[in-house]
Amino acid sequence: MRLVTFGVGYVGLVTGTGLSELGHEVLCVDVDAKKVADLNNGAVPIYEPGLGDLIRRNERSGRLIFATDVPAPWDESDMYFVAVGTPPTAEGAADLTAVFAVADAIKRIAKKPALVVVKSTVPVGTCDAVQARLAGSKVSLEVVSNPEFLKEGAAIEDFFRPDRIILGARSDAAREALRTLYSPLQLLGERVVFTDPRSSELIKYASNTMLALRISFMNELSQLCHATNADIHAVRMGMGADSRIGRRFLYAGPGYGGSCFPKDVQALSALGRAHNVPMRLAEAAHEANEAQGEFLASLIERGLGNLKGKTIALWGLAFKPETDDVRESPAIKLANRLLDKGATITGHDPEAADNFEKMLGRPVRITQKNYDALDGAHALIVLTEWRSYRAPNFADIRARLKDSDGSAPLVLDARNIWRASDVTKAGLRYQGIGVRGAVPTAP
Numbered sequence: 001m002r003l004v005t006f007g008v009g010y011v012g013l014v015t016g017t018g019l020s021e022l023g024h025e026v027l028c029v030d031v032d033a034k035k036v037a038d039l040n041n042g043a044v045p046i047y048e049p050g051l052g053d054l055i056r057r058n059e060r061s062g063r064l065i066f067a068t069d070v071p072a073p074w075d076e077s078d079m080y081f082v083a084v085g086t087p088p089t090a091e092g093a094a095d096l097t098a099v100f101a102v103a104d105a106i107k108r109i110a111k112k113p114a115l116v117v118v119k120s121t122v123p124v125g126t127c128d129a130v131q132a133r134l135a136g137s138k139v140s141l142e143v144v145s146n147p148e149f150l151k152e153g154a155a156i157e158d159f160f161r162p163d164r165i166i167l168g169a170r171s172d173a174a175r176e177a178l179r180t181l182y183s184p185l186q187l188l189g190e191r192v193v194f195t196d197p198r199s200s201e202l203i204k205y206a207s208n209t210m211l212a213l214r215i216s217f218m219n220e221l222s223q224l225c226h227a228t229n230a231d232i233h234a235v236r237m238g239m240g241a242d243s244r245i246g247r248r249f250l251y252a253g254p255g256y257g258g259s260c261f262p263k264d265v266q267a268l269s270a271l272g273r274a275h276n277v278p279m280r281l282a283e284a285a286h287e288a289n290e291a292q293g294e295f296l297a298s299l300i301e302r303g304l305g306n307l308k309g310k311t312i313a314l315w316g317l318a319f320k321p322e323t324d325d326v327r328e329s330p331a332i333k334l335a336n337r338l339l340d341k342g343a344t345i346t347g348h349d350p351e352a353a354d355n356f357e358k359m360l361g362r363p364v365r366i367t368q369k370n371y372d373a374l375d376g377a378h379a380l381i382v383l384t385e386w387r388s389y390r391a392p393n394f395a396d397i398r399a400r401l402k403d404s405d406g407s408a409p410l411v412l413d414a415r416n417i418w419r420a421s422d423v424t425k426a427g428l429r430y431q432g433i434g435v436r437g438a439v440p441t442a443p
């Protein structure tokens with residue numbers, strides 16, 4: 001098939017590249033001329049494991065092309081994928097400006113009947129609104145909803161082995177064309193769930209909000225563990241052993257971040273408000289997430305006392321491992337809180353340091369090597385569970401960190417990846433999130 005994807009962000013680039021790997025001819029279009037030029041010069045604008053190799057292979061084969069517009073013969077494509085951003089408005093709703101701009105472009109361009117496949121995360125009713133916008137096109141264009149579920153850091157695997165493919169289509173012809181498109185991804189069994197566009201749109205928000213709720217619930221429980229001297233590891237294991245609950249996504253931490261959960265939880269709340277159906281749990285997930293960020297900062301203050309003049313090292317600046325995405329990253333929020341209280345920040349991340357500096361826009365010292373971020377700092381906070389942070393040399397960490405007002409340096413393990421005993425043995429104070437033990441207090 002001949003396919004066009006709009007948007008070469010995390011979703012569009014993975015989708016376009018994956019579809020070309022399956023043998024289709026794909027044009028990836030973006031309004032960001034720099035991103036397109038970088039791609040045409042062999043650079044990949046995002047860090048996603050395995051993506052660079054796939055792009056190069058398919059570019060060489062001639063099946064994958066990047067451009068800022070849609071020249072012939074791509075105006076006779078079979079499908080147009082919409083994978084542009086839907087950032088939050090000031091009220092928390094999804095901003096659909098880019099989606100509608102793409103719809104208008106497709107209406108102008110398309111010379112052959114085609115499907116318009118909306119992969120962007122959009123509120124219920126958006127596909128219908130796009131369909132209405134396409135009225136009067138030169139050719140028949142049917143809009144289908146196909147929300148994206150990739151996980152950054154595992155996006156290639158998720159593309160080729162999806163848990164499910166949600167397709168909200170109205171006509172048999174659209175369903176058949178999409179079944180054909182996705183059949184190579186279903187060799188292990190049926191993955192497609194066919195539904196209508198509105199239900200499909202809601203499935204995406206419902207899924208992300210359910211996951212966010214699990215995280216927020218565990219984060220609230222972690223605070224209760226601190227208050228009651230219970231241990232979140234034990235609570236998680238005990239809860240997760242119930243097959244109705246399951247073990248995954250039950251980790252307490254610094255709060256959820258990234259380009260999806262925060263905005264999608266808020267967009268679901270906004271959608272509820274628009275329809276007079278309060279989404280109380282979505283509101284609560286968001287509030288608990290904000291509170292967890294404050295709790296994290298309070299743990300540091302309890303451990304270090306007044307933060308004025310203190311230096312704090314952050315390991316892990318991306319919102320999760322194996323990505324360079326820092327949108328809504330807990331590290332950004334924490335750094336802002338700590339800087340506001342007069343602390344100095346040093347930081348390290350294997351991939352996201354540049355994006356972090358750009359997004360934070362405040363002075364921090366970024367180091368190439370993770371241990372160098374520790375020199376002269378009073379505390380180390382690990383915020384992202386990159387593999388390279390999992391088995392550090394705690395004696396080396398102790399040697400580089402400074403005592404704080406007569407107390408040993410503080411290690412705050414915001415992902416609960418280290419054993420407290422390994423840390424304390426090296427002469428450091430340890431604090432996890434909801435793990436047993438009193439919060440270390442500054443003298």
Ligand SMILES: NC(=O)c1ccc[n+]([C@@H]2O[C@H](COP(=O)([O-])OP(=O)(O)OC[C@H]3O[C@@H](n4cnc5c(N)ncnc54)[C@H](O)[C@@H]3O)[C@@H](O)[C@H]2O)c1
Nearest residue numbers: 007008009010011030031032084085086098101120121148
């Ligand atoms: N990132 C994820 O993990 C993820 C996962 C699932 C779903 N989603 C959803 O997918 C959508 C895209 O997310 P993303 O993270 O890839 O966004 P992104 O911000 O990384 O990329 C969006 C791209 O769209 C481009 N764009 C904007 N207007 C355009 C236009 N008119 N024509 C062509 N390109 C245009 C931008 O320049 C940008 O490169 C969002 O709705 C998001 O919620 C994202």
